[in-house]
Amino acid sequence: MTKNKTNTLCENTADINNQKKYADRVRALLLEKEARLGRKMSVYVQTFGCQQNEADSERILGSAISLGYVQSEKLEDADLIIYNTCAVREHAELKALSKTGQLKHIKSKNPELLVGLWGCMVNQEHRVDDIKNKYPYVDFVAGTNMLHRLPEILCDVMENHRRRYYVDDGDYSIVEGVPVKRESDIKGWLSIMYGCDNFCTYCVVPHVRGRERSRRPEDVLSEAKELIDGGCRDITLLGQNVNSYGKGLDCGIGFADLLESIAKMDGDFWLRFMTSHPKDVSDELIRVIKENEKVARHFHLPVQSGSNGILRRMNRKYTREDYLGVVEKLRRAVPDITLTTDIIVGFPGETEEDFEQTLDIVRIVGFDSIYSFIYSPRHGTPAASMEDKVTYEEKTERFARLMELHHEKIVEINNGYVGKTIKVLCETPANESDRGEYGGRCTGNKLIKFTAEPGTDLYGKFVDVEITRAGDVQLYGELRKQ
Numbered sequence: 001m002t003k004n005k006t007n008t009l010c011e012n013t014a015d016i017n018n019q020k021k022y023a024d025r026v027r028a029l030l031l032e033k034e035a036r037l038g039r040k041m042s043v044y045v046q047t048f049g050c051q052q053n054e055a056d057s058e059r060i061l062g063s064a065i066s067l068g069y070v071q072s073e074k075l076e077d078a079d080l081i082i083y084n085t086c087a088v089r090e091h092a093e094l095k096a097l098s099k100t101g102q103l104k105h106i107k108s109k110n111p112e113l114l115v116g117l118w119g120c121m122v123n124q125e126h127r128v129d130d131i132k133n134k135y136p137y138v139d140f141v142a143g144t145n146m147l148h149r150l151p152e153i154l155c156d157v158m159e160n161h162r163r164r165y166y167v168d169d170g171d172y173s174i175v176e177g178v179p180v181k182r183e184s185d186i187k188g189w190l191s192i193m194y195g196c197d198n199f200c201t202y203c204v205v206p207h208v209r210g211r212e213r214s215r216r217p218e219d220v221l222s223e224a225k226e227l228i229d230g231g232c233r234d235i236t237l238l239g240q241n242v243n244s245y246g247k248g249l250d251c252g253i254g255f256a257d258l259l260e261s262i263a264k265m266d267g268d269f270w271l272r273f274m275t276s277h278p279k280d281v282s283d284e285l286i287r288v289i290k291e292n293e294k295v296a297r298h299f300h301l302p303v304q305s306g307s308n309g310i311l312r313r314m315n316r317k318y319t320r321e322d323y324l325g326v327v328e329k330l331r332r333a334v335p336d337i338t339l340t341t342d343i344i345v346g347f348p349g350e351t352e353e354d355f356e357q358t359l360d361i362v363r364i365v366g367f368d369s370i371y372s373f374i375y376s377p378r379h380g381t382p383a384a385s386m387e388d389k390v391t392y393e394e395k396t397e398r399f400a401r402l403m404e405l406h407h408e409k410i411v412e413i414n415n416g417y418v419g420k421t422i423k424v425l426c427e428t429p430a431n432e433s434d435r436g437e438y439g440g441r442c443t444g445n446k447l448i449k450f451t452a453e454p455g456t457d458l459y460g461k462f463v464d465v466e467i468t469r470a471g472d473v474q475l476y477g478e479l480r481k482q
Ligand code: SAH
Pocket: 088, 089, 202, 203, 204, 205, 239, 240, 241, 275, 277, 302, 304, 342, 343, 344, 373, 374, 375, 376, 377, 378
């Protein structure tokens, strides 16, 4: 768990300069290895968890490549394997640990291999102890705030031939300029802030990602411009609670201003954001969405529960009435907006009546997608010590009922698209289009499968698709003549 230390919000230039020195030493060590082994040294980064982790992994990979590694397509061929881990639910941790266990075998075959665990899971003391004691073939761990320190970490491990543990030390300065290797050239993550101050009682994120801090607007805007100029067509602004962007920066720019500034940039692109906390959705934000066509017609608004009692014990700071009020305002301003949500089933003490309230809110709103999770107790969080009489069987049964209701609603919602023609960003590369089957997403973030002349190069283009059929997770259609 992280210590509470005051944040410095400016970038830490001293640290960047330090890293340059380490980077030179790592480059030299890699060249020496390459000469000895007669091959390039390669890196493989695998992500567990959320979009923020995906964005961080692109920095880890970019940083490793800048040191001289080449990207390995296969885990088994790599000389540096980094797993970027998640701690939000136990399942995610167990998966990362089990995958880590499998590396023992690979490591025994390649004595050059370095193994690192990164991110949320290893920013918890008890997990670091697990790694120290049970996974001797892991060479280093690094917490979420170590992104700019990969050169130092690798240098330390390579030169000293020791296992190293770079757990977050509570220094939450933002360091700009970490190299990035993006997975897609048409879709891009753009982190606008880090950490979280909300402390929902079930959630480990504030404990493993530290206090909330925002990047300076000029840094965000220049990265947005870079993405747009580089041909990116779909940008997602990332933060645990994007609505509180700017707090602590004292520059008078809030999230709605930032969103509007990017939406007004030249270029053909959609602009998304996640995640919004329902307690902070402002009228100004709704106005910006309404007035700027480039802002995608999709709002991810996690409700977590429909019961006021549970919301209070979750420390969510809104009621079901507040939530429904936000939904109504959004729909009044932007009638075609799609709404998605997160729901936790089986929070400690959740009664049948509480759960009925959640079903009720799903019935009223009609979400386009629901990410639902069975509550998972998290080490050190208040909810983990709350009394819980709900059995696992009851929780799974409620989960199934929630999914069943959502299924009924989504079929109805998606059928409403049939016969309409909608704009889709095609994500199928030309070399995968020989069967005339293409895929992409619309402004509402729905997945669209469509047919067109085989071999047409539509990758990264906005095209008109007529919807002919609706499924529960995707829509199907045909390309309209352009
Ligand atoms: N900052 C975002 C996302 C946080 S984690 C937000 O506030 O919405 C993503 C989702 O994981 C949460 O919305 C919540 O639904 C779920 N989650 C978090 N902690 C959980 C836990 N202990 N058990 C089950 N689901 C959890």
